[in-house]
Amino acid sequence: MNTNNSKIIYEKAKKAIPGGVNSPVRAFQSVDKEYPIFIKSGNESRLYDEDGNEYVDMIGSWGPMILGHNYPQVLEIVKKELENGTSFGLPTKKEVELAELVKSCFPSIEKLRLTTSGTEAAMASVRLARAFTGKNKIVKFEGCYHGHSDSLLVKAGSGFLTFAHQDSNGITEGVVKDTITLPFGDFEKLKETLESEKDIACVIIEPIPANMGLIETKKEYLEKIREITKKEKVVLIFDEVISGFRISLGGAQEVFGITPDLTVLGKIIGGGYPVGGFGGKKEIMDLISPVGNVYHAGTLSGNPISVAAGIETISILKKNTEIYENINTKTENLVNQINELIKKYSIPASVNHFGSLFTIFFSKEKVDTLEKAISSNAEFYSIYFDTMLKNGIIVPPSKYEAHFVSYVHNDKDMEKFLTGVEKTFEKISE
Numbered sequence: 001m002n003t004n005n006s007k008i009i010y011e012k013a014k015k016a017i018p019g020g021v022n023s024p025v026r027a028f029q030s031v032d033k034e035y036p037i038f039i040k041s042g043n044e045s046r047l048y049d050e051d052g053n054e055y056v057d058m059i060g061s062w063g064p065m066i067l068g069h070n071y072p073q074v075l076e077i078v079k080k081e082l083e084n085g086t087s088f089g090l091p092t093k094k095e096v097e098l099a100e101l102v103k104s105c106f107p108s109i110e111k112l113r114l115t116t117s118g119t120e121a122a123m124a125s126v127r128l129a130r131a132f133t134g135k136n137k138i139v140k141f142e143g144c145y146h147g148h149s150d151s152l153l154v155k156a157g158s159g160f161l162t163f164a165h166q167d168s169n170g171i172t173e174g175v176v177k178d179t180i181t182l183p184f185g186d187f188e189k190l191k192e193t194l195e196s197e198k199d200i201a202c203v204i205i206e207p208i209p210a211n212m213g214l215i216e217t218k219k220e221y222l223e224k225i226r227e228i229t230k231k232e233k234v235v236l237i238f239d240e241v242i243s244g245f246r247i248s249l250g251g252a253q254e255v256f257g258i259t260p261d262l263t264v265l266g267k268i269i270g271g272g273y274p275v276g277g278f279g280g281k282k283e284i285m286d287l288i289s290p291v292g293n294v295y296h297a298g299t300l301s302g303n304p305i306s307v308a309a310g311i312e313t314i315s316i317l318k319k320n321t322e323i324y325e326n327i328n329t330k331t332e333n334l335v336n337q338i339n340e341l342i343k344k345y346s347i348p349a350s351v352n353h354f355g356s357l358f359t360i361f362f363s364k365e366k367v368d369t370l371e372k373a374i375s376s377n378a379e380f381y382s383i384y385f386d387t388m389l390k391n392g393i394i395v396p397p398s399k400y401e402a403h404f405v406s407y408v409h410n411d412k413d414m415e416k417f418l419t420g421v422e423k424t425f426e427k428i429s430e
């Protein structure tokens with residue numbers, strides 16, 4: 001496979017951009033690659049690189065592309081919207097339409113604010129929770145990722161975990177001190193913490209953690225968290241940047257039947273354009289400026305192009321709920337077949353899956369904790385990544401991320417994927 005153009009671009013990129021990339025996982029370092037592939041275009045379920053290679057895309061821009069790349073109706077709306085101008089710094093009717101649409105899918109959201117990224121939305125939610133409760137500390141879970149604002153980077157997942165960092169340099173001791181991190185899944189530790197520490201403003205959680213690889217969540221665990229946070233008057237924030245509109249129209253909170261106080265959204269609500277959003281109870285949301293005194297703003301917040309793409313994407317999902325059945329069934333079938341191959345080749349691997357998300361861990365034991373995710377075999381994952389790439393499939397370049405199945409993945413894509421998996425297993429068992 002010729003990837004020379006990517007190599008040449010990377011050499012230039014390193015001189016102009018730190019590490020040659022604008023988000024660390026993209027560098028392919030953790031899968032032992034000298035350089036990443038540079039993408040020229042995407043269409044439906046496929047990506048095309050600067051050397052003309054074609055790949056089945058299992059990353060889906062890390063979640064937004066639930067309908068695949070260039071979904072015709074979304075593309076058409078965006079083209080039309082471009083002709084109206086791209087940013088005004090003044091409100092538009094479409095922002096109201098998107099807020100109403102999101103509210104109709106998420107009953108816990110009485111009011112919604114839009115941002116330009118999930119990071120900003122999570123950061124603003126924490127600020128809001130602090131203002132609402134008058135308390136300072138926050139609780140997050142090890143391996144959960146809520147973007148890269150200072151207080152939420154402590155023991156975070158995703159790229160942070162990929163590069164084996166515990167804490168980022170450049171974050172003050174005070175911020176670290178105000179972020180309490182607890183193991184995901186350990187309710188007793190959370191209970192003890194909330195009962196003994198009375199300065200906690202919020203608990204923020206990915207209800208379906210997908211940034212330490214996909215980890216299983218138990219409904220009862222989330223229910224208990226809801227109960228104790230209510231009792232201790234601590235704001236419960238569900239970060240549904242990945243799970244929102246992917247697991248179902250109403251996200252993990254709909255699937256588990258749990259109502260958080262605040263919800264963080266992103267990815268799908270912008271249909272592949274820059275976006276984020278946070279919303280929840282009126283009494284909390286109305287503390288935001290200009291109603292209240294919690295500042296939140298953004299030059300491109302509620303950008304007309306992102307909003308138009310988001311409205312179209314959500315409307316398509318809302319009108320065609322069989323899309324969820326389609327992506328979930330496709331994923332389940334794929335995972336079943338991967339499991340058969342694992343058995344056939346006696347590979348020390350297991351697959352976690354939920355809806356249209358899945359992660360292959362090279363670990364014999366089922367991975368249900370961050371520790372087990374960390375101790376899964378990184379060398380085998382690199383072999384998997386490399387073999388898949390050479391066979392025309394791009395999978396997450398880190399063992400700590402999820403694969404994303406889209407509506408436009410077809411039988412051929414799935415077959416190609418399974419052929420790649422079989423070749424990987426043959427190589428591992430050589």
Ligand code: PLP
Pocket residue numbers: 062116117118119120122145146147148158206211239240241242266267275276
């Ligand atoms: N929260 C979760 C659960 C995420 O997965 C991400 C990004 O992957 C974020 C927040 C941050 O969103 P963004 O990358 O748009 O800033």
